Amino acid sequence: MVAYKKSSVACSECQIRNRAVCSQCDDDELSKLEKIKFYRTYPAGQTIALTGQDMDFVASVVTGVASLTQTMEDGRTQIVGLMLPSDFLGRPGRQGVMYDVAATTEVTLCCFHRKPFEELMVTTPHLIQRLLEITLDELDAAREWMLVLGRKTAREKIASLLSIIARRYAKLHKTPPNKAVDFDLPLTRDAMSDYLGLTLETVSRQMSALKKDGIIELEGKRHIRVPDMERLIAEAGDDADGGVLS
Amino acid sequence: MVAYKKSSVACSECQIRNRAVCSQCDDDELSKLEKIKFYRTYPAGQTIALTGQDMDFVASVVTGVASLTQTMEDGRTQIVGLMLPSDFLGRPGRQGVMYDVAATTEVTLCCFHRKPFEELMVTTPHLIQRLLEITLDELDAAREWMLVLGRKTAREKIASLLSIIARRYAKLHKTPPNKAVDFDLPLTRDAMSDYLGLTLETVSRQMSALKKDGIIELEGKRHIRVPDMERLIAEAGDDADGGVLS
DNA sequence: AAGTTTGTTTGATCTGAATCAAAGACCAGA
């Protein structure tokens, strides 16, 4: 167990990006990561190809939002994963990805070439350990979301989504607890509906309802203010400390 | 990469159980697993406690079915994971499990004491690798199920569940493809409804409808025969090779 | 500044699944 220490190779944008990949790597290991690292930015709507002849990579999200989508032949779609800043994209040691990965907003990735990354994994056991941890977190998030999709009402679904995003933002910006949370919603109504298993009309109606009831405040279509997180969480039907991606 | 070879320590019940935990372990490693192994059987309905002072363990399912359940305060429940034979229960290296784990039918587990199992993981890198693989499979299953919960109709949901179980049974009993598949449904209508995000009445109605349409045949309440898997899979709205737990 | 595109809101109506209710079926045990 190597204690956390600030490193010269910490990501210049945010200080935590490489640490998001492995918080236990020492400077030497991080500098190896550094060597195989590059950045890419994708405009909103663009598909992110994680494989391809000499452009295979895994990545962590630096800014923006990407989403994993599954589609049925008749066009019904379900977003099965929202990747927010610090989330990890790609599966080292696995061949094809079975989902569409697409930028939902403009998204910047901190990428690592797959081959050398996988080689690094072999010689760095705690990197695999860390990947297992990340995957278990994703599994928890997916299962929590199964409860949302299977058993929650439209209003609860919206509140669940908003509280996840609000909490992430609050953490990122270190908003003190029980202060109002302010953020830009990184999803269109349509994307929200695909994540929640609803139609966009229902999403719009429930957003209006939450606004009317003072649970959220809207400035324009996208900017949201949550005056009281407790109330929003209660609307989501979660117990106090719940929350998929927290 | 160690080639598969039959080992004296392969599970006496089914030849594959330890292999289900790690197919790459050599005889020496398997015999270490052997030393920390024991079996437990739980009657239907009983909670399976994976932690507890000196009874911490991880396990793989040998026979029967266990389920992971999430519950809201008001009692709404969602089964977030069905553990069929050869599935792995418990999370090495992680503290609490956040779901209820319960036997759905009588279930026999092949258990490994947690502490020594985790120690073995440290000295056996491909065990972690294997656990990562297992976890990624579970993640795929969970995400496939998100599509089922979010976007499929009641009839498609039922067909999806039946085709998963039928495929598992077909594999286990090596039923040749495009032969009829025969199996005992290991779930009550109530458990089915909790897995599918429906009510048990809807489950019952749709089962009757599928029967009337000749997609499935029922003998008694629980024994099911699928004369044509292709048709069942088509009803599930999946493309040919889909299927969560395959 | 008018016209187009893209995203959003709101209204009217319809429908699939939930809910409420009751009756069968299949047991284990006396």
Add this chain to the structure above:
DNA sequence: TCTGGTCTTTGATTCAGATCAAACAAACTT
């Protein structure tokens, strides 16, 4: 063989969310 319990089916009704439809708002053309 009856009897109470658990599980399942079926029927009648209701309702949350889908669908169909139209208008609105902001951002880009040119």
